[in-house]
Amino acid sequence: MGSLNKMDVLGLLQEHGAVVDGHFQLASGLHSPVYVQTALVLQYPHVAQRIAKALAVKFPQNIDVVLAPNMGSVALAQEVARAKKCRAIFAERTGGMMALRRDFRIERDERVLIVQDVMTTGRLTAEIVVLVQAYGGKVAGVGAVVDRSVKGLALCVPVRTLISYPLEVYAPEACPQCAHRVPVTDASKNPAVGPLEGE
Numbered sequence: 001m002g003s004l005n006k007m008d009v010l011g012l013l014q015e016h017g018a019v020v021d022g023h024f025q026l027a028s029g030l031h032s033p034v035y036v037q038t039a040l041v042l043q044y045p046h047v048a049q050r051i052a053k054a055l056a057v058k059f060p061q062n063i064d065v066v067l068a069p070n071m072g073s074v075a076l077a078q079e080v081a082r083a084k085k086c087r088a089i090f091a092e093r094t095g096g097m098m099a100l101r102r103d104f105r106i107e108r109d110e111r112v113l114i115v116q117d118v119m120t121t122g123r124l125t126a127e128i129v130v131l132v133q134a135y136g137g138k139v140a141g142v143g144a145v146v147d148r149s150v151k152g153l154a155l156c157v158p159v160r161t162l163i164s165y166p167l168e169v170y171a172p173e174a175c176p177q178c179a180h181r182v183p184v185t186d187a188s189k190n191p192a193v194g195p196l197e198g199e
Helices: 006-015 045-057 071-084 123-134
Strands: 019-025 031-036 065-068 087-094 097-100 111-119 138-147 159-164
Touching: 006 045, 006 159, 045 071, 045 138, 045 159, 065 071, 071 087, 071 111, 097 123, 111 123, 123 138
Parallel strands: 065 087, 065 111, 111 138, 138 159
Antiparallel strands: 019 031, 087 097
């Protein structure tokens, strides 16, 4: 199989039912009429490998560690690390803060590539950048399958994504669906929908 272009990636998401319409509360607390569940695509290792290779190509420099900021990005980070021939680790939220557990470490001056499935606000990614820097690591960049931000991402490191899929998000008090009393689906509490996409 050849390399992936933007239409290929969008096609894979749509083919696997990863773009869902409804009324969703995202991890950021914002509401959206659409969410993107990349886990439905990444559950297929041969497809995940293709997506990861396309993402890895966007960062040609040597990488020491690929870091996933959430569980939804672990499989992707593993495959990107395979392509970059380095190790993969993931962060977890502990006591309200993002942290490395399970004896994971980042050594001083190691080049770290942060990889995640979907970016919406960049808030979680910014926390992970700070975490890497606290260990003395160097953030080589942030790679994501989908950038669904509307206003752009205010991050101080290179951000490269496979597709830009800007979608409207609303504060609950400004949400048109809330105004029409459409019930909210909190994906974190609904097993039929699955975990929330990345922030």
